[in-house]
Amino acid sequence: MTEKELGQLRKLIISTITELKKSDIYLEDATQPIAPSVALGRLTRMEAIGEKSVNEARHINVKQRLERLGNALKRMDDGSFGSCIRCGNEIPFGRLSAVPESLICVPCAEKKKR
Numbered sequence: 001m002t003e004k005e006l007g008q009l010r011k012l013i014i015s016t017i018t019e020l021k022k023s024d025i026y027l028e029d030a031t032q033p034i035a036p037s038v039a040l041g042r043l044t045r046m047e048a049i050g051e052k053s054v055n056e057a058r059h060i061n062v063k064q065r066l067e068r069l070g071n072a073l074k075r076m077d078d079g080s081f082g083s084c085i086r087c088g089n090e091i092p093f094g095r096l097s098a099v100p101e102s103l104i105c106v107p108c109a110e111k112k113k114r
């Protein structure tokens with residue numbers, strides 16, 4: 001990977017983290033307990049509870065992704081970013097620009113599934 005590609009990925013990771021942090025704040029709010037007396041407008045209480053559990057699942061995903069992206073930045077600093085943790089080969093730039101927190105290359109990811 002070139003320095004330029006690495007720089008692009010760093011920017012991508014930082015902007016993804018910024019976006020995810022906004023979702024995190026929103027979801028933090030959307031997963032608060034629903035008071036029985038709350039005025040829900042057009043939503044019924046059952047709907048609000050359903051919505052809340054969807055948001056809780058999203059919130060967990062957002063938190064996991066934030067952690068993985070934070071780790072990816074750490075790996076950039078220590079120089080291990082972009083190498084597959086299983087075989088040590090370089091992970092292609094295309095894969096990293098789609099999923100910058102990738103830890104393993106495509107062949108290893110395929111093997112893992114089997």
Ligand SMILES: [Zn+2]
Nearest residue numbers: 084087105108
């Ligand atoms: Zn690999």
